[in-house]
Amino acid sequence: MKIVKYPHPALRVQAKPVLALDKDIQLAAGHMLELMYASEGLGLAAPQVALDHRLLVINFAGDPEKKDAEVVAINPVITETKGAISDREGCLSFPGLYQSVRRFKTVKVEYYDLKGDKFEMTCHDLAARIWQHEIDHLDGVLFIDKMGSLGRSRSERDLEQFIADFEKAKKKGDLPPGLEPKL
Ligand code: CO
Numbered sequence: 784m785k786i787v788k789y790p791h792p793a794l795r796v797q798a799k800p801v802l803a804l805d806k807d808i809q810l811a812a813g814h815m816l817e818l819m820y821a822s823e824g825l826g827l828a829a830p831q832v833a834l835d836h837r838l839l840v841i842n843f844a845g846d847p848e849k850k851d852a853e854v855v856a857i858n859p860v861i862t863e864t865k866g867a868i869s870d871r872e873g874c875l876s877f878p879g880l881y882q883s884v885r886r887f888k889t890v891k892v893e894y895y896d897l898k899g900d901k902f903e904m905t906c907h908d909l910a911a912r913i914w915q916h917e918i919d920h921l922d923g924v925l926f927i928d929k930m931g932s933l934g935r936s937r938s939e940r941d942l943e944q945f946i947a948d949f950e951k952a953k954k955k956g957d958l959p960p961g962l963e964p965k966l
Contacts, residue, residue: 784811784814784815784818784832785833786818786822786831786875786876787831787833787876788878788945788948788949789876789925789927789945789949790945790949790964790965790966791833791876791949791958791962791964792962792965793830793833793834794830794876794920794923794925795923795925796830796835796923798828798830798836798837798921799835799837800837800858801836801837801838801895804895804899808836808838808857809897811829811834812838812840812855815827815832815838816855818832819840819842819875824845825841825842825845825909825913826839826840826916826917827839827917828918828920829920829921830920830921831876831920837857837858837921838855838856838857839859839918839920839921840853840854840855840856841853841856841914841917842854843909843910843913854896856892856894856896856902857894857897859892859914859918859921860892860893860918861887861890861891861892861915861918862891862892862903863891864887864889864890864891865890866887866889867885867886867887867888868886868887868888868908869883869884869886870883870884870886870909870912871883871884873926874916874925876925877925877926877927879941880938880941880942882926882930882935882937883930883934884912884916884934885931886912886916886929887911887915888907888908888911889905889907890905890911890914890915891903891904891905891906892904892906892914892918927942950964
């Protein structure tokens with residue numbers, strides 16, 4: 784399992800609801816947590832490891848020691864939103880790219896954990912931002928889609944570099960030669 788980078792087509796897939804909490808989902812969640820911590824991220828969604836499940840992992844503190852800040856969320860949905868706030872945002876599938884993105888300030892989220900227990904959580908600011916960013920991934924939506932026109936234009940050079948790196952990875956054999964980028 785590896786984190787795929789933009790413009791890998793897996794990032795644009797609409798992920799499917801998880802219908803059974805089987806061994807595959809448990810293993811996927813464990814690997815995703817490891818990858819997230821290894822990359823010092825705050826969240827990672829299944830499409831970022833080329834899996835099309837509605838599964839994501841978060842550590843609100845970004846600290847593997849802080850298990851109380853860790854969430855494995857299955858089939859998460861945002862049920863309420865309030866306010867708006869802009870702040871700097873990044874993504875493990877766009878290493879090095881940070882831009883301001885406008886998000887809801889507060890969100891209420893419902894999700895299931897790996898045991899199938901249902902949870903409800905109301906979050907503000909950074910935590911609310913992480914939920915919105917990660918749930919967007921499950922719908923093939925990326926933070927570059929949510930940037931304002933200024934942030935987007937400031938990102939263009941990085942995006943061109945990601946596209947060039949993707950083509951290079953295909954030539955090197957790190958990605959299948961026929962894989963089509965999805966911008
Ligand atoms: Co992301």
